[in-house]
Amino acid sequence: DGGITQSPKYLFRKEGQNVTLSCEQNLNHDAMYWYRQDPGQGLRLIYYSQIVNDFQKGDIAEGYSVSREKKESFPLTVTSAQKNPTAFYLCASSISGSGANVLTFGAGSRLTVL
Amino acid sequence: GQQVMQIPQYQHVQEGEDFTTYCNSSTTLSNIQWYKQRPGGHPVFLIQLVKSGEVKKQKRLTFQFGEAKKNSSLHITATQTTDVGTYFCAGNNAGNMLTFGGGTRLMVKP
Numbered sequence: 487d488g489g490i491t492q493s494p495k496y497l498f499r500k501e502g503q504n505v506t507l508s509c510e511q512n513l514n515h516d517a518m519y520w521y522r523q524d525p526g527q528g529l530r531l532i533y534y535s536q537i538v539n540d541f542q543k544g545d546i547a548e549g550y551s552v553s554r555e556k557k558e559s560f561p562l563t564v565t566s567a568q569k570n571p572t573a574f575y576l577c578a579s580s581i582s583g584s585g586a587n588v589l590t591f592g593a594g595s596r597l598t599v600l
Numbered sequence: 601g602q603q604v605m606q607i608p609q610y611q612h613v614q615e616g617e618d619f620t621t622y623c624n625s626s627t628t629l630s631n632i633q634w635y636k637q638r639p640g641g642h643p644v645f646l647i648q649l650v651k652s653g654e655v656k657k658q659k660r661l662t663f664q665f666g667e668a669k670k671n672s673s674l675h676i677t678a679t680q681t682t683d684v685g686t687y688f689c690a691g692n693n694a695g696n697m698l699t700f701g702g703g704t705r706l707m708v709k710p
Contacts (some may be wrong), residue, residue, distance in 0.1 A: 519697075526609070526705070527702055527703070528606075528701055528702040528703050529690075529700040530690070530700075531697055544697065545601075545661060560633070563635040564655075576642060576643070576702060586630065586631050586648075586650075586692055588633065588645045588648065589633075589645065589690075589698065590645070591642040591643050592631070592642065593641070593642050593704070594642050597696075
């Protein structure tokens, strides 16, 4: 089955630690995205990548970093510079980076900072 | 920048009642998409509207795109408990990234 796999599903982190969230897709999609969702709120774009070895900041990129070394993979690192990292993180992909394309989401990773 | 607002934020209905959520954009949209997120789940694509005044139906769900392409609505007829979840609209303006609304959380009493 084609889809997007995010891991881990749940993650606990101490303040001051960096953590990396994994996102892998086998849909052969060119574009990949990271969104943050806070309780009762919508989705805010952190970073996106329209092609391998290229990525762009979204609306809330501060305190986060990404890489896109392979088409299938788009890991997100939540750095210690992110002041309020506790949230639900969703990875998504689309056929291309056009805004008209439909997003396919992974199951999400829930990060809690202790 | 582009803003997309959704109302209401929450809606409780009795099973069998109708439900509507509204989406309004600060700018004219090229297209609008609707997603549903079940409790504890992830957003799943429902439909995309592209044309001015477009209306699409999926069983009990009716989606509309406004004539000015700045607003949209999702109407559910005779809600069921399986309709529970948060419904998001997401608008696109001339090839930019999708901007999501804040979502409407629907709760259905059996």
